[in-house]
Amino acid sequence: MPRKTLTLPRALTRSLPLAALAAAALATAACTPNDPAAAAGDDASAGGPATVTVSSTADACTLSAAEAPSGNVVFKVTNDGDDVTEFYLLAEDGLRIVSEVENIGPGLSRDLVLTAKPGSYQTACKPGMVGDGIRAPFTVTDSGADVAPTGAIADQIAAATTSYVAYVKDQTEQLLAGTQEFVAAYKAGDDATARDLYAPTRAHWERIEPVAESFGDLDPRTDLREADLEADQEWTGWHLLEKDLWQPQPDANGGVAYTPLTDAQRTQYADQLLADTQELSDRVHADDFPATIDAAAIGNGAKGLLDEVATGKVTGEEEIWSHTDLWDFQANVDGARVAFEDLRDVVTAKDSALADQLDTRFGALQTLLDGYKQGDGFVSYTDLSEAQVKELAAAVDALSEPLSKLTSAVVL
Amino acid sequence: MTDPHHGAAAPADPAEGGSAASGVSRRSLLGFGGAGLAALAAGFAGGLGTGRATAAPAAPAPASDVVPFHGTHQAGIATRAQDRLHFATFDLTTTSRDDLVDLLQRWTVAAERMTRGLPAGELGPVSGPYEAPPDDTGEAQELSAANLTITFGFGPSLFDDRFGLADRRPALLEDLPHFPGDMLEDARTGGDLAVQACADDPQVAVHAIRNLARIAFGTAQVRWSQLGYGRTSRTSQAQATPRNLFGFKDGTANILAEDAAALDEHVWVAGADDPDAAWLAGGSYLVARRIRMNIETWDRGSLHEQETIIGRTKGSGAPLSGGKEGTEPDFARQGNGGQPLIDPASHVAMAHPDANGGVRMLRRGYNYTDGSDGLGRLDAGLFFLAFVRNPATHYVPMQNALAKNDLLSEYLRHTGSGLWAVPPGTRDGGWVGQALFDS
Numbered sequence: 134m135p136r137k138t139l140t141l142p143r144a145l146t147r148s149l150p151l152a153a154l155a156a157a158a159l160a161t162a163a164c165t166p167n168d169p170a171a172a173a174g175d176d177a178s179a180g181g182p183a184t185v186t187v188s189s190t191a192d193a194c195t196l197s198a199a200e201a202p203s204g205n206v207v208f209k210v211t212n213d214g215d216d217v218t219e220f221y222l223l224a225e226d227g228l229r230i231v232s233e234v235e236n237i238g239p240g241l242s243r244d245l246v247l248t249a250k251p252g253s254y255q256t257a258c259k260p261g262m263v264g265d266g267i268r269a270p271f272t273v274t275d276s277g278a279d280v281a282p283t284g285a286i287a288d289q290i291a292a293a294t295t296s297y298v299a300y301v302k303d304q305t306e307q308l309l310a311g312t313q314e315f316v317a318a319y320k321a322g323d324d325a326t327a328r329d330l331y332a333p334t335r336a337h338w339e340r341i342e343p344v345a346e347s348f349g350d351l352d353p354r355t356d357l358r359e360a361d362l363e364a365d366q367e368w369t370g371w372h373l374l375e376k377d378l379w380q381p382q383p384d385a386n387g388g389v390a391y392t393p394l395t396d397a398q399r400t401q402y403a404d405q406l407l408a409d410t411q412e413l414s415d416r417v418h419a420d421d422f423p424a425t426i427d428a429a430a431i432g433n434g435a436k437g438l439l440d441e442v443a444t445g446k447v448t449g450e451e452e453i454w455s456h457t458d459l460w461d462f463q464a465n466v467d468g469a470r471v472a473f474e475d476l477r478d479v480v481t482a483k484d485s486a487l488a489d490q491l492d493t494r495f496g497a498l499q500t501l502l503d504g505y506k507q508g509d510g511f512v513s514y515t516d517l518s519e520a521q522v523k524e525l526a527a528a529v530d531a532l533s534e535p536l537s538k539l540t541s542a543v544v545l
Numbered sequence: 546m547t548d549p550h551h552g553a554a555a556p557a558d559p560a561e562g563g564s565a566a567s568g569v570s571r572r573s574l575l576g577f578g579g580a581g582l583a584a585l586a587a588g589f590a591g592g593l594g595t596g597r598a599t600a601a602p603a604a605p606a607p608a609s610d611v612v613p614f615h616g617t618h619q620a621g622i623a624t625r626a627q628d629r630l631h632f633a634t635f636d637l638t639t640t641s642r643d644d645l646v647d648l649l650q651r652w653t654v655a656a657e658r659m660t661r662g663l664p665a666g667e668l669g670p671v672s673g674p675y676e677a678p679p680d681d682t683g684e685a686q687e688l689s690a691a692n693l694t695i696t697f698g699f700g701p702s703l704f705d706d707r708f709g710l711a712d713r714r715p716a717l718l719e720d721l722p723h724f725p726g727d728m729l730e731d732a733r734t735g736g737d738l739a740v741q742a743c744a745d746d747p748q749v750a751v752h753a754i755r756n757l758a759r760i761a762f763g764t765a766q767v768r769w770s771q772l773g774y775g776r777t778s779r780t781s782q783a784q785a786t787p788r789n790l791f792g793f794k795d796g797t798a799n800i801l802a803e804d805a806a807a808l809d810e811h812v813w814v815a816g817a818d819d820p821d822a823a824w825l826a827g828g829s830y831l832v833a834r835r836i837r838m839n840i841e842t843w844d845r846g847s848l849h850e851q852e853t854i855i856g857r858t859k860g861s862g863a864p865l866s867g868g869k870e871g872t873e874p875d876f877a878r879q880g881n882g883g884q885p886l887i888d889p890a891s892h893v894a895m896a897h898p899d900a901n902g903g904v905r906m907l908r909r910g911y912n913y914t915d916g917s918d919g920l921g922r923l924d925a926g927l928f929f930l931a932f933v934r935n936p937a938t939h940y941v942p943m944q945n946a947l948a949k950n951d952l953l954s955e956y957l958r959h960t961g962s963g964l965w966a967v968p969p970g971t972r973d974g975g976w977v978g979q980a981l982f983d984s
Contacts (some may be wrong), residue, residue: 182667207672234675246674429676494763523766527638531763541677 182207182246187258189237190214194258194267201249201271204278208245210258212237219259220245221266227255235262251275286479290428290543293475297431298423300471301341305414308337312410316403319374322396328378332457332510335371339464340471342441343434345413347425355409358451369405372454379454428476432540435472438465439533447526449514459511462525463502469536470495476543484542487535494532501528610745611690614657616970617827618813619977621694622907622932623802625781627743630773630911630928631750632833633758634700634736634963635765642708646982648764652697652740652757653976662690665756682759684752691746695753697977698739698831698965713981715814715822717830717937718966724959725948733835733961736768741831741930743909747774769961771835773911773928780909786862786870790838790912790925791956793855794862797870798897800907811905811939812932824980827969829932832906832940835913835961838926843956854952856893864893892953895946904939906931926957936964 182205186197191214210220217238222231222245231254234245251273257266311334318326338345338356346352353361355370362368377399380391394402416422445451446462473480473491480488501524505512517525612620637645655665664670666680673679704714720735742753751772758767778796779786782803789795800807809815816826843851848859856874857864864874866886874893880886887894898905909932914925933939948954968978 207668209672243675244672246668246672432676490763527766530766531638534759534762537678541674544676 184209187211187220187256188213189218189220189258189260189267191216191260192267194220194256194269196256196269196271199269199271200274202276202278203249203251203273204276206247206249206273208234208256209242210234210237210245211242212239212260214260215239216261219262219266221255221257221259222247222249222271223255223257223268225253225255227268249273286482289478289482290476293428293431293479294423294426296475297472298426300475301344301417301426304337304341305410305417308334309410309414311337312407316407319378320400320403324378327374328455331371331375331378331455332452332460335457336460336464336467338371339441339461340468342465342468343430343437344417344426346437348413348416351409351413351416355406355413358453360450360453369402370409371406372452373402374406375452376454379456381454428479428543429540431472431476432543435469435539436533436536438469438472439529439536441465443526443529443533447522447529449517449522452514456513456515457511458514459502459505463511466495466498466502469532473536473539476539479543480539484538487538487542490535491532491539494528494535498525498528498532501525610692611661612692612694614660614695615972615975618970619694619696619828619967620660620970621696621741621743622812622829622909622967623780623808624692624694624743625784625802626776626778626909627692627694627750628745628774628776629743629747629750630776630930631742631747631754631770632773632928632930633740633742633754633770634768635738635740635758635761636768637703637707637737637765639764640707642982644764645708648761649697649978650976651760653971655756655760656695656697656753656977659685659753659756660690660693660695662688662693665760682752682755684755685749688746688749688752691744691749693742693744693749693753695757696741696743696831696967698741698967699978699981700735700737700739700963700965702735703737710981713822713824715819715825715966717819717935718822718964721832721936721962721964722941722945724944726954726957727948727959727962729962730960733769733771735963736965738765739831739833739963739965747772771913771928771961772915773913775912777910777912777927778908780907789927790840790914791843791851791855793851793857793859794870795910795927796908797857797862798905800905807905808907811934812907814934818934822966824978824983825966825968829934829967830936830940831963831965831967832929832931832933832936833961833963833965834927834929834944834959836927836929837924837958837960839956839958840923840925853888854891854956856887856891865891888952890950890952892947892951895951896943900946901943902938904933904943906933906939932967 183201184207185201187208187210188195189210189212196208208220208222210218212218217236219233219235219237220243221233223229224231231249232245232247234243237243254271254273255268256271257268259266311330315327315330315334318324318330345355353370356372357368357370358372359368359376373394376391377394380393383390442462442465446458446465449456449458451461452458473495477488480491502511505517505521612624614620639645658667659665664681664683664685666673668680670679670681670683670686699718701714701718701720704710704718740754740757742750742757744750744753754770761767776787777789778799780799780802782801786794786797800811802808812829814825814828814830816823819825846854852858852865857870862870864872864887866872866875866878874887874897876885876887876889876894876897876899878886889895894900908930910927910929912925913928914923916924918924931940948959968981971977971979
């Protein structure tokens with residue numbers, strides 16, 4: 134089902150990785166008697182990573198400290214000036230960007246969080262977002278904390294995006310072919326064939342749903358449910374045809390008898406669905422499409438797919454007439470798993486514990502889903518007991534929680 | 546607030562938080578930092594060589610409304626009853642003992658933090674990586690600790706064969722029997738784990754459960770939960786007796802926090818009570834009952850009938866045998882025609898220790914109102930919570946008698962229920978239920 138898509142600014146893909154935080158040595162958590170952070174009444178008693186405050190003004194970049202211990206470091210950047218500012222942590226050469234925060238409006242604070250390796254760096258505030266910024270040297274001392282090796286992260290991310298773009302293109306091609314077949318059967322009045330083709334064809338859409346939803350005009354025309362309509366809004370797309378193929382009794386239709394679509398309407402809406410699907414395929418095959426896919430888009434897309442499962446599929450709201458929700462469920466999970474697997478090398482390098490956890494929980498959810506397979510597809514959603522739905526929901530929650538950390542794990 | 550450990554070197558002693566061998570996971574609370582239990586033991590992770598390191602911007606709450614998390618007994622039992630409740634039960638979705646231990650450890654860390662008025666995670670709601678979900682949900686920002694207590698319990702179902710705990714199940718920890726008139730809903734009954742969050746601010750209590758549920762995803766799933774308001778019991782001499790939704794004062798004869806002898810006799814489990822479950826010494830049993838009141842029919846009863854049913858006056862709460870609220874009821878005192886002033890089947894008479902072999906409970910219930918049912922009637926009543934040393938002697942006989950004979954029962958419907966063993970309190974660096982898992 135369509136949602137408003139929040140377009141986040143393109144995330145950074147050129148930064149120092151967070152270490153496999155799970156491996157952070159417990160020893161680093163101990164106070165030492167001469168630790169100034171342990172002064173009485175210090176907020177630090179709350180526990181937390183080393184924090185450096187940064188004040189950015191029109192002509193100054195004031196840091197509370199010029200060094201920090203290696204490991205998790207937070208730069209709490211406050212824009213005390215009147216222009217929008219940015220803050221950079223640069224390598225010693227002053228050229229390579231280790232990490233940055235951007236678009237900090239006047240009066241706002243933003244945290245730059247990273248796992249820093251020992252070494253010499255430069256910091257820079259960039260009020261007005263132009264020029265070289267106001268720079269200063271910064272040192273990360275060796276605390277003994279375990280900081281993961283970087284690996285060729287940039288190459289891995291490039292490979293991930295290439296692979297994911299190819300996947301999206303392939304799915305839209307299959308969606309288009311399936312839709313052609315479906316539309317032909319439906320227009321010919323061969324409802325039995327159309328019903329058989331409905332769920333397997335839609336699976337290609339559901340696998341790449343976040344990408345499809347990013348096209349704000351196509352998505353509502355194609356995938357709007359009846360419950361999503363505004364008053365007097367024309368209903369088009371998959372679910373209109375779904376209702377016509379699985380015609381409800383009056384008690385499931387607001388008390389009124391369902392009026393089947395006329396042959397002319399069938400042709401009109403089927404042709405429009407096909408045209409919209411062709412348009413989707415054209416757009417993802419356009420030369421400028423790959424540039425819209427970065428690690429953040431893939432990671433957020435995976436999370437978005439599980440959100441779809443949690444809110445629409447596990448509740449049986451998506452396919453309210455055909456009850457083929459489990460097909461969509463599987464397809465959403467497929468899409469999320471492909472996105473994760475494309476990013477796997479990056480995640481493993483930066484947070485191997487997260488990668489392991491995602492593997493385990495994808496596996497657990499798939500095992501549950503496999504129990505509902507029937508022939509080439511799945512049992513009807515209406516065959517599920519309340520307890521089974523609850524069990525599926527728990528597995529979705531279990532996967533969604535770590536999956537919500539995928540993006541930050543790969544872009545930091 | 547002052548960090549109680551400052552200046553004291555507190556190395557992360559494996560014995561303090563368990564060791565790898567006993568299944569301690571070093572995963573951080575919510576995926577960042579890895580300080581976890583050591584942060585509890587040590588107070589702070591890391592620090593800057595120059596300048597001051599600060600944690601999340603939330604300042605710890607003033608000590609005046611902070612109830613210490615650690616202690617001999619868990620907080621939230623003999624603690625002065627707060628105004629608001631969010632109670633939740635969980636079912637484990639894992640069969641891994643290590644996962645269960647890990648959950649209890651992470652819950653302990655987060656609960657201890659939140660009861661100090663701090664965010665659940667060490668980065669807090671407005672910090673951390675910009676592309677990551679915050680490690681605290683944020684609705685308690687700027688709110689004080691509001692005397693938050695978080696109390697954990699273990700249900701009978703936890704002691705099956707999943708986690709190797711079968712031989713450590715306390716003998717008294719079994720599902721409550723069916724009582725006459727019970728109309729229990731499965732979706733409001735039982736649970737492997739129970740968490741009682743009480744605070745003077747409802748948002749603080751809800752925030753606590755919400756963040757603990759978030760930590761549990763993948764390990765445990767909320768089975769059911771209940772919001773409550775307007776404590777229905779007085780647990781301290783400093784508190785006036787509140788009223789239940791029938792409009793009567795409730796909990797007049799409750800065990801008070803100041804009465805250490807009564808607590809020892811009726812609430813805390815002693816080491817010799819159950820040698821096979823020595824881990825429970827210093828703990829208690831928690832009985833929860835969701836008791837729906839037939840509000841509308843009750844309200845149609847005459848004042849005479851209402852007072853007869855309860856056995857007290859609706860105004861001052863004095864027993865019908867005379868005196869003031871605190872006056873002991875005189876069940877022998879007769880009125881006209883030789884009838885006792887207090888009906889023997891009244892709620893006061895039926896629930897009085899004299900009618901129940903001298904046993905007393907520490908009641909800590911809350912009113913609840915969950916909107917209305919489809920018939921336009923309030924779904925409201927009493928969420929009864931009681932802590933007892935022995936449910937078989939201190940709760941079951943009394944509830945059987947009440948259900949059969951209490952005049953009030955006509956107006957009550959028990960729709961939810963549970964019994965949990967409440968482990969003893971924790972010390973710094975320890976975690977809830979630790980003794981249960983130590984072989």
